[in-house]
Ligand SMILES: Cc1cc2nc3c(=O)[nH]c(=O)nc-3n(C[C@H](O)[C@H](O)[C@H](O)COP(=O)(O)OP(=O)(O)OC[C@H]3O[C@@H](n4cnc5c(N)ncnc54)[C@H](O)[C@@H]3O)c2cc1C
């Protein structure tokens with residue numbers, strides 16, 4: 001498959017670009033909700049509109065009422081989300097949770113997927129238990145209790161945790177904290193008793209929770225996949241999520257870069273447009289190169305993932321790490337090349353820097369993923 | 380099975396049967412590859428067998444039309460062949476400036492007569508070409524070149540000096556930029572082709588920091604270049620005084636080639652190999668070095684994806700015309716970094732300049748040679764200038 005969008009994908013990209021620029025713009029969404037100190041950090045109205053566009057259920061199989069599209073398509077939407085810094089539960093709900101639910105029973109699918117497809121429901125995914133991404137260690141426990149389970153422990157930095165109608169929780173049903181096996185995924189409903197959220201606002205104005213499970217009772221139907229068989233599903237969820245986050249990161253990078261290049265063509269100092277200074281030109285050109293390469297590795301990885309290739313796993317880490325470096329460069333150069341106004345809240349470039357920082361941490365930063373590339377390569 | 384899958388299966392079987400094991404080892408330096416030419420000799424029987432097998436199949440230049448010595452593969456087939464060759468690490472059967480540079484220029488600008496003659500010679504490895512662009516006073520600012528061809532009706536008399544002419548002393552013919560109109564900077568250059576054995580042409584090798592001498596000063600003293608080599612075979616490509624267009628077109632190919640976009644060593648990850656290498660020497664890789672290797676592998680694997688995307692896009696005209704400059708910039712900087720890391724992994728052993736253990740100082744000589752990557756074919760700084768101007772459209776650049 002060639003590494004560019006086919007006709008259908010190009011059409012989707014056109015649609016997504018104009019829709020997100022129109023409805024998902026920084027002024028209409030991010031600033032709007034942030035300045036109102038919105039408890040969710042995103043707008044439900046937009047989520048419904050995204051459902052009408054067919055976005056929310058794009059990764060859900062056609063048999064389950066979705067569009068049965070792939071990660072290339074989801075990535076198209078995510079890139080526009082990134083470019084506009086649109087706060088939305090798309091990544092956690094339509095990519096991560098939807099991937100988990102693919103492995104769920106028909107009963108679970110029937111309970112949750114229609115809400116997702118309609119844009120009525122929002123999902124979160126709770127994996128990490130510390131401030132750094134470390135899915136190899138899962139201490140949160142689910143013990144057998146009657147016909148079901150009792151969930152005890154805590155999860156940190158659950159994005160959209162307080163707004164979610166359902167949280168996919170990775171818990172340990174056997175073994176010790178560091179074991180690869182013995183993990184089970186649960187679909188925990190919003191109204192579960194003995195679950196409490198401590199919501200925290202993050203630097204990018206998104207809201208995450210520290211969520212406690214104090215003996216949350218779950219019936220056997222809440223299990224996604226097999227008991228003790230959750231690691232493989234979790235890996236699939238993580239891979240999909242990382243590739244999705246990388247696609248969003250490319251959008252952030254391109255958004256920041258485009259703004260900056262525009263600024264170089266407008267701002268005058270020393271009687272010249274600052275874009276005439278070679279010191280800035282070379283850095284801008286280097287930045288362009290890095291962002292192009294980040295785009296390339298993301299589409300490559302999306303195609304591998306959609307094609308079921310074994311390489312997708314390795315390349316998802318390559319993509320996540322590369323995008324983190326490229327987007328990090330884009331926002332840092334962006335702020336620097338804007339001079340003083342780059343430091344102001346009024347100007348959008350700083351918002352890109354904040355979103356990039358949060359995306360970098362989400363599901364593993366460049367260090368985590370470069371290390372993973374080394375491990376998977378055998379060194 | 381689709382036609383392409385059939386082609387893949389056949390190609391895989393053909394490679395299995397025809398590519399000798401010795402030709403599946405990574406290319407360590409330029410001597411590991413066959414360059415062709417009047418005075419060429421094969422380094423080994425395997426090299427000869429591999430070259431001849433490919434020649435018979437049209438695989439020295441797989442994407443060129445069959446009439447000109449190629450296999451006439453379409454872009455998708457050429458990609459499959461490239462993938463299957465890189466899967467088994469197959470070396471190129473023939474390398475030359477004729478394949479990378481002159482060939483594409485002739486395919487685009489050449490007359491039928493030129494194509495029939497010169498492309499077939501290149502494909503068969505008969506004539507080895509060198510590139511006469513740079514002059515002592517004209518490097519990055521190439522268009523200021525001074526070598527002059529005086530019009531004498533049916534021939535020119537060429538005088539001047541070229542420099543950094545790679546392999547000039549080993550090559551048979553030169554494609555050379557010659558000023559034919561002193562009053563017009565851009566439209567006063569002709570892209571000439573002539574025999575290095577012509578009277579008045581001489582070369583003087585220049586020793587590189589790597590100790591090798593693959594490039595030369597080339598002097599032209601009253602060299603007579605006929606305007607035609609026979610019916611429909613002019614001695615210049617494109618039009619007289621319009622050689623700059625050809626030169627620019629060809630630089631695009633040169634940059635693409637130097638970038639390593641087509642795959643091969645330059646786009647591969649190295650961390651695992653470095654670990655094995657260190658283990659063999661009884662060493663361990665320092666954690667900080669390991670981290671740098673990991674970051675390098677991320678960049679290299681991402682760049683490999685970029686190379687693939689670039690080639691896919693170029694075929695359908697989706698790539699920005701200035702994109703080869705970006706590929707060249709990143710690819711060469713990456714290759715320099717690769718060799719820095721290989722030196723660091725090799726430790727003091729990699730410093731040996733002549734020992735058998737290092738096969739005559741390969742690690743350090745190759746490391747030094749890579750420093751030219753970001754100079755030859757246009758420097759990194761010039762690449763960044765071009766990106767600024769043509770892709771980012773920045774003012775005043
Ligand atoms: C937090 C903060 C506090 C400040 N406090 C004060 C204060 O107390 N008093 C005060 O007077 N000022 C203050 N400043 C202003 C500060 O000195 C200016 O922001 C700074 O001099 C840069 O000018 P500028 O913002 O107009 O950016 P510009 O000059 O417009 O620069 C934009 C970009 O172009 C680059 N650039 C400009 N010219 C060239 C060139 N010739 N070659 C290469 N690149 C070039 C710059 O490096 C920058 O990256 C403050 C700024 C900040 C952010």
Ligand SMILES: Cc1cc2nc3c(=O)[nH]c(=O)nc-3n(C[C@H](O)[C@H](O)[C@H](O)COP(=O)(O)OP(=O)(O)OC[C@H]3O[C@@H](n4cnc5c(N)ncnc54)[C@H](O)[C@@H]3O)c2cc1C
Pocket residue numbers: 509510511512513514517518519520542543544545546594751754755756757758759760761764
């Ligand atoms: C190994 C090797 C093989 C070569 N083979 C050939 C060959 O076969 N045929 C051939 O014709 N030539 C060949 N060359 C020559 C090569 O193309 C030139 O070296 C190259 O174009 C740079 O020119 P220069 O060496 O004169 O450097 P200069 O142009 O003098 O550059 C010196 C420094 O100034 C910088 N610089 C120059 N202009 C600018 C600018 N506008 N903005 C910012 N920085 C600038 C450059 O980037 C460089 O860092 C080869 C060179 C090498 C090293």
